[in-house]
Amino acid sequence: xxxxxxxxxxxxxxxxxxxxxxxxxxEPNGKRLAILVNEFGELAIDEDLIEAKDDNLISISGxxxxxxxxxDLSGALSDLAKFLPAPDYILIESSGVALPxxxxxxxxxxxxxxxxxxxCIVDCSNVLQKLRDGYVSDLIASQIENSNLIILxxxxxxxxxxxxxxxxxISVDLNANLIASTTFSNISFEILEELQGISAACSDTDHAxxxxxxxxxxxxxxxxxxxxxxxxLNATGxxxxxxxxxxxxxxxxxxxxxxxxxxxxxxxxxxPIGIVVIGLKGHFDIxxxxxxxxx
Amino acid sequence: MQKxxxxxxxxxxxxxPCRPIVSHVAVKEGKILGAGxxxxxxxxxxxxxxxxxxxxVIMPGFVEGHAHTMEGTLWRKVYLGWFDRTDPSGKTWPxxxxxxxxxxxxxxxxxxLSNEDLPLSGWSIxxxxxxxxxxSRQALDQVSRTRPIGVLHASGHILNVNxxxxxxxxxxxxxxxxxxxxxxxxxxxxxxxxxxxxxxxVGKHVGFDRSMTDCDEQGLRDYARLCVRAGVTTCTDLAARxxxxxxSMMLRVTGEAxxxxxxxxxxxxxxxxxxxxxxxxxxxQTLSTERLRLGRIKAVLDGSIQGFSARxxxxxxxxxxxxxxxxxxxxxxxxxxxxxLENNLQIHTHTNGDQATQLAIxxxxxxxxxxxxxxxxxxxxxxxxxxxxxFRKMSKLGMCVNLFANHHYYWGDEHYRLTVGPERAERMNAxxxxxxxxxxxxxxxxxxITPLAPLFTAWCAVNRLTVSERVQGEHxxxxxxxxxxxxxxxxxxxxxxxxxxxxxxxxxxxxxxxLEDDPFEAKPVDLKNIAVWGTVQSGRIxxxxxxx
Numbered sequence: 089x090x091x092x093x094x095x096x097x098x099x100x101x102x103x104x105x106x107x108x109x110x111x112x113x114x115e116p117n118g119k120r121l122a123i124l125v126n127e128f129g130e131l132a133i134d135e136d137l138i139e140a141k142d143d144n145l146i147s148i149s150g151x152x153x154x155x156x157x158x159x160d161l162s163g164a165l166s167d168l169a170k171f172l173p174a175p176d177y178i179l180i181e182s183s184g185v186a187l188p189x190x191x192x193x194x195x196x197x198x199x200x201x202x203x204x205x206x207x208c209i210v211d212c213s214n215v216l217q218k219l220r221d222g223y224v225s226d227l228i229a230s231q232i233e234n235s236n237l238i239i240l241x242x243x244x245x246x247x248x249x250x251x252x253x254x255x256x257x258i259s260v261d262l263n264a265n266l267i268a269s270t271t272f273s274n275i276s277f278e279i280l281e282e283l284q285g286i287s288a289a290c291s292d293t294d295h296a297x298x299x300x301x302x303x304x305x306x307x308x309x310x311x312x313x314x315x316x317x318x319x320x321l322n323a324t325g326x327x328x329x330x331x332x333x334x335x336x337x338x339x340x341x342x343x344x345x346x347x348x349x350x351x352x353x354x355x356x357x358x359x360p361i362g363i364v365v366i367g368l369k370g371h372f373d374i375x376x377x378x379x380x381x382x383x
Numbered sequence: 384m385q386k387x388x389x390x391x392x393x394x395x396x397x398x399x400p401c402r403p404i405v406s407h408v409a410v411k412e413g414k415i416l417g418a419g420x421x422x423x424x425x426x427x428x429x430x431x432x433x434x435x436x437x438x439x440v441i442m443p444g445f446v447e448g449h450a451h452t453m454e455g456t457l458w459r460k461v462y463l464g465w466f467d468r469t470d471p472s473g474k475t476w477p478x479x480x481x482x483x484x485x486x487x488x489x490x491x492x493x494x495x496l497s498n499e500d501l502p503l504s505g506w507s508i509x510x511x512x513x514x515x516x517x518x519s520r521q522a523l524d525q526v527s528r529t530r531p532i533g534v535l536h537a538s539g540h541i542l543n544v545n546x547x548x549x550x551x552x553x554x555x556x557x558x559x560x561x562x563x564x565x566x567x568x569x570x571x572x573x574x575x576x577x578x579x580x581x582x583x584x585v586g587k588h589v590g591f592d593r594s595m596t597d598c599d600e601q602g603l604r605d606y607a608r609l610c611v612r613a614g615v616t617t618c619t620d621l622a623a624r625x626x627x628x629x630x631s632m633m634l635r636v637t638g639e640a641x642x643x644x645x646x647x648x649x650x651x652x653x654x655x656x657x658x659x660x661x662x663x664x665x666x667x668q669t670l671s672t673e674r675l676r677l678g679r680i681k682a683v684l685d686g687s688i689q690g691f692s693a694r695x696x697x698x699x700x701x702x703x704x705x706x707x708x709x710x711x712x713x714x715x716x717x718x719x720x721x722x723x724l725e726n727n728l729q730i731h732t733h734t735n736g737d738q739a740t741q742l743a744i745x746x747x748x749x750x751x752x753x754x755x756x757x758x759x760x761x762x763x764x765x766x767x768x769x770x771x772x773x774f775r776k777m778s779k780l781g782m783c784v785n786l787f788a789n790h791h792y793y794w795g796d797e798h799y800r801l802t803v804g805p806e807r808a809e810r811m812n813a814x815x816x817x818x819x820x821x822x823x824x825x826x827x828x829x830x831x832i833t834p835l836a837p838l839f840t841a842w843c844a845v846n847r848l849t850v851s852e853r854v855q856g857e858h859x860x861x862x863x864x865x866x867x868x869x870x871x872x873x874x875x876x877x878x879x880x881x882x883x884x885x886x887x888x889x890x891x892x893x894x895x896x897x898l899e900d901d902p903f904e905a906k907p908v909d910l911k912n913i914a915v916w917g918t919v920q921s922g923r924i925x926x927x928x929x930x931x
Contacts, residue, residue, distance in 0.1 A: 158654025
């Protein structure tokens with residue numbers, strides 16, 4: 089039987105997890121998402137999107153559902169396993185004090201699911217302070233270290249200089265190297281979907297970081313989309329890429345590279361810009377790929 | 384109108400400093416009409432003299448400030464502990480001293496089960512008393528290969544299952560990678576499951592399901608019988624999930640005419656936003672009755688010391704384990720404390736490690752500046768590692784503490800040797816320091832983790848002996864008088880109920896513990912051996928050996 093991919097959305101309290109969930113529910117990119125949240129609390133789903141609602145489950149038009157799991161995530165996942173048709177993805181919004189590796193281990197016990205990746209949302213307005221806090225510094229560091237993708241959120245709330253400091257601390261001290269920056273948790277589902285590529289491509293190992301390097305680039309003002317696509321396709325060591333960029337005439341493009349094939353198409357919606365590029369460690373030339381954006 | 388009844392006794396310890404020892408107590412309409420001499424009480428008018436307790440010692444009914452009614456439900460499973468323990472019917476189950484004995488008792492119980500599919504469940508094993516020998520799934524397979532079997536450890540944090548149990552959960556396979564599931568030499572799980580994450584998926588197949596932290600209907604009745612045997616007339620249920628269904632079940636059962644105790648359940652802060660929780664608790668508070676007191680909240684800050692999940696201050700764990708887990712974040716605690724004080728709700732907070740205790744203290748201090756509250760009585764539960772400075776601070780802030788005296792006896796040796804080392808092991812559950820710092824203090828059993836028996840809990844705090852019969856923390860001992868206060872008024876105060884229970888004085892509820900001997904005259908080491916005849920609760924007599 090096909091296993092359902094699970095994406096864990098981790099991060100400390102107030103980082104922007106719920107905002108991300110709200111954004112994804114608004115634009116699920118045609119996917120049927122099942123979202124598990126600790127409690128409905130701040131979750132703001134437009135009333136006109138809600139088809140049915142009870143204490144623990146909200147059905148949303150388009151086939152998405154949202155469940156609260158309270159203190160029993162394994163139980164909620166087991167219940168979800170009976171749900172037909174199975175959702176395309178399950179997203180778990182963990183509690184602010186949860187350790188991602190614990191949840192990953194727990195999901196690993198359940199048949200019918202596989203862990204597609206862990207996203208950690210970092211609140212740039214206070215992360216440096218929290219990383220020095222006597223009570224929670226070890227918890228925040230553990231959340232960052234045990235994630236596949238770091239989303240630096242609320243970047244508008246800190247200076248460019250501070251943002252560099254944050255990036256440095258996260259990539260050097262905490263050894264996390266796949267980082268995207270945004271405000272208002274504005275990350276498209278396409279980028280999260282790419283996580284599945286990371287995990288699937290390295291299912292033999294526990295640590296995606298051991299095999300792959302990755303980078304997120306934010307190309308805009310691109311005069312020749314096809315040329316950018318080809319440059320990426322031919323970049324040394326590249327395995328996969330997926331995301332959006334903007335050309336010089338402010339058109340949005342979807343780009344996908346997988347199994348040596350390039351797919352490029354113009355899209356109407358204004359998905360957030362950002363391309364996740366993944367390549368084999370030791371072969372992948374991150375600096376060349378990063379320089380594509382500067383051109 | 385009900386006629387006044389006057390009980391005579393060998394001695395009545397009132398815990399009321401105005402008249403500490405009397406010979407008679409008068410009861411009317413479930414309340415105490417007076418405590419004094421027969422002559423004094425007779426002046427109230429017509430009465431019946433009852434000499435049932437002529438040869439007994441009467442104390443205020445004991446108040447257990449931290450226990451869980453789930454023990455009542457657990458007794459329908461097989462008791463497998465190291466220590467002798469008495470069940471709700473009064474039968475004492477001898478402690479089991481080897482894995483063979485455990486297998487034998489399980490096998491005997493297995494033969495009693497009619498339906499082939501029914502799981503067989505046992506509880507309260509503790510390998511630390513058996514040189515840490517582990518119980519493998521193969522050992523449990525000797526009992527049955529076809530019936531799922533699960534055995535819960537005394538700590539409640541570890542579950543052992545047989546092969547069938549693993550199979551039903553889909554875990555009888557190779558390649559499992561989970562920190563809570565050790566793998567044997569054959570590549571398959573050993574059957575030992577650590578922590579709720581590993582226990583939950585298997586638990587439901589072996590008789591320990593999701594809601595096992597709450598008692599069921601029969602469990603609640605059985606639990607109340609344990610209260611009578613222990614002299615307890617008011618008992619908390621300290622981390623109930625309290626759904627609308629369980630509240631109505633508890634209201635119904637405690638409302639039965641012969642239900643012998645007052646139960647005080649605290650709704651646990653888990654899986655609900657602070658705002659929703661406060662609204663819910665305010666709502667159910669209005670449903671409170673004389674025997675079911677609703678409207679309090681329990682927060683859990685960290686884990687356990689022996690599970691290395693408690694949050695410790697520097698220098699951390701003695702054996703170098705990494706610091707433990709937060710179950711509630713500092714921000715959530717702040718929000719919860721604020722909302723609770725704003726809405727006049729009381730919170731009991733589980734802290735084990737001293738870092739968790741520090742967070743609770745600092746958070747409350749900050750919130751009190753915004754919401755001054757002169758009699759909040761926020762209580763730290765367990766609070767096992769608190770330092771002298773922390774007790775002084777708690778005293779200043781008006782906080783109460785409920786220390787886990789029993790834990791010191793059962794696991795003190797482990798803490799000394801392994802978890803926190805000698806110095807902090809000696810200050811664990813520092814009753815002397817708490818009282819000297821003027822912190823209102825209760826002491827508790829955390830039943831079912833250890834048996835419900837306030838006189839035993841008092842013995843632990845007075846003698847500070849560990850299982851190995853070593854005195855651990857000579858300077859933290861308290862007197863018998865102080866221990867008796869802790870299990871009556873001390874605990875009542877932490878529940879804001881000291882005006883109605885905890886002492887034998889005019890106007891209070893007629894709740895008595897009826898004892899065969901005098902604890903105040905006993906040698907400290909004999910305190911735990913004092914037999915309990917039964918209780919009087921709201922003026923109703925309950926004899927332990929004669930319960931319906």
